[in-house]
Amino acid sequence: SRQMRKGPMDRVLFTMVVLLMTFGTFMVFSSSAPYAIRRHGNPYYFLKRDLIWSAMGLFVIVFVSFIDYRKYKKYAKFFYLFSMLLCVLCFVPVISKPTNYAHRWIGTKQITIMPSDLVKISSVLYLSSILTKDSIKKNGSALMFFKVMFFVALTVIPIYIQPNFSAVIVIAFTLLSLYFIGGMSL
Numbered sequence: 001s002r003q004m005r006k007g008p009m010d011r012v013l014f015t016m017v018v019l020l021m022t023f024g025t026f027m028v029f030s031s032s033a034p035y036a037i038r039r040h041g042n043p044y045y046f047l048k049r050d051l052i053w054s055a056m057g058l059f060v061i062v063f064v065s066f067i068d069y070r071k072y073k074k075y076a077k078f079f080y081l082f083s084m085l086l087c088v089l090c091f092v093p094v095i096s097k098p099t100n101y102a103h104r105w106i107g108t109k110q111i112t113i114m115p116s117d118l119v120k121i122s123s124v125l126y127l128s129s130i131l132t133k134d135s136i137k138k139n140g141s142a143l144m145f146f147k148v149m150f151f152v153a154l155t156v157i158p159i160y161i162q163p164n165f166s167a168v169i170v171i172a173f174t175l176l177s178l179y180f181i182g183g184m185s186l
Helices: 011-040 045-065 069-089 115-131 142-161 165-181
Strands: none
Touching (some): 069 115, 142 165
């Protein structure tokens, strides 16, 4: 089979991401400055943190853009299982960092992660790898419909229990949209 050549980065998409990151960072700054003054004595506390995270995110975007996206398929299942394991660890008392009865975070005092954020990425990668195994016609079958619905349910149940309803909605909508684009039969 003929191999596709790697093209340049999509500049329009990259520009949109940078604009959204910039807009979001300054919106958070404008709404968090009074709180940052009360809590940390510095109105720029959250702005500095967001700028550091944004710079790291841009670095990751550029780095990942040099990797052929088809290579992710090989690791999609492992990444998905790993992120789901992290979701389950949200309920382990030693690792979990519950806040207001919500078990959404794991980590230490200094570093915490929200596993549902990893599930957003890993579930899209894994469902994409499932949908690209066969032809689009097979993706429209009743069997594939039930497989995908089971996959969506399996993915959102641990997040629903945490509870993190906004992440459940985002993940379910994203996965169902991906399935629709990937050949779901109406």
